[in-house]
Amino acid sequence: MNRFVRAFAIFAAVLGISLTTAQSASANSFGPVFADNGAHSFFLDDDLSSGQKSGMNWARSSSLNPTDMTTSLNKSYNKQVDVWAYGTWKPTGDQTRWYAWAKCVKLVSGSKTKCDQFTIVFNHKLPHSNYKALACHETGHTVGLGHESGKNSSFTSAARSCLRASPDHNYYSNHDKSHINGRY
């Protein structure tokens, strides 16, 4: 028993130090606006290009679905859909420089942190070379994930994330997933 206690203490100390070090290298903000629950429904508007639609389907089924969130795809729009993805040919001055953006357009009544509906808007005037990574990135914002700093090329596979500012990776990092799984 005494040997067990000593072994556990040493193990815990090493693990704690490792976790602290690893996470300070790749920590990103989480929140302050989150999805309202762990079931995330999507509607993909007809004005998306085939590449954008394919990217969104990828993000939903292959990036987000493997986490503790459940996802679904609506065939038509209704006010209950959690993520409405569409395209625009009419970007504002800011938006001319964005490939895509995610915004909470409706908070849950009485809440400042839970979002009833997000939009993900793709800029038709600025095509992207990898819609899987871009859609993974924007979808991540709809569950509360913030940007990660640095370049994916300088991280190992588990630490690479589509939430880096120039998305070039199609998945969430283990750190991103731990945020998601911890909340939803």
Next chain:
Amino acid sequence: MRKRILSIVGAAALTLGVTACSSSSDTGSTESIRATGGFWGVHGAQGASEADPPMSLTAIAERADLVVLGTVSGAEEGKDYTEEGKPPNRTSNLSIGVEQSSDTGVSEAVVEITRDTATSLTDIQANLPKGRYVFYLSTWYDGPDGPVYRCASPAKCVVGVEEGDLETPRDPEAAEELQVPAEADQEKAAKNDSLTVEQVYDLSAEAVPASGSAS
């Protein structure tokens, strides 16, 4: 006694490790709440994927047609980009009271920035930010009262200095990756001073291309 100390140390280390992420995310979340609330919050640039984001003050300035040091003196309704059947896509036209400008004779500049759909202009006008900032502006369109600019980089077009550190209120996390030119650091070290917003302006204004050559 030694075993008890080891157990306590181990438990503490494990707790610290498990909560380090949530602590850093709580800190990040607190800053984000501060940032996404208020004036800059409703004109935020988080949640967007910017094409080829500039990674230094010099890089932002090289994309700008005009760099000014000033304060936000007013806000009016900007153009409405809403498309039929889609949520509102509105903008605010911010008036900047200019103290210093990379172009001579500029005392005021107007910049269009995207605004959250649910926020009314009245709320914005009652909560103008009080800080002094460097604004990096690109030409956008000719308005009835003069040129209306857009941000040279939406996330990093408004740069302030808070306690010696750069801040980018439209996207607070963007400041972490913004590099200050080496000359500024050397100057700081020589004077044993903190970075100032005037230094940010001086360094940036030097990098603005001659008229007509910025993109």
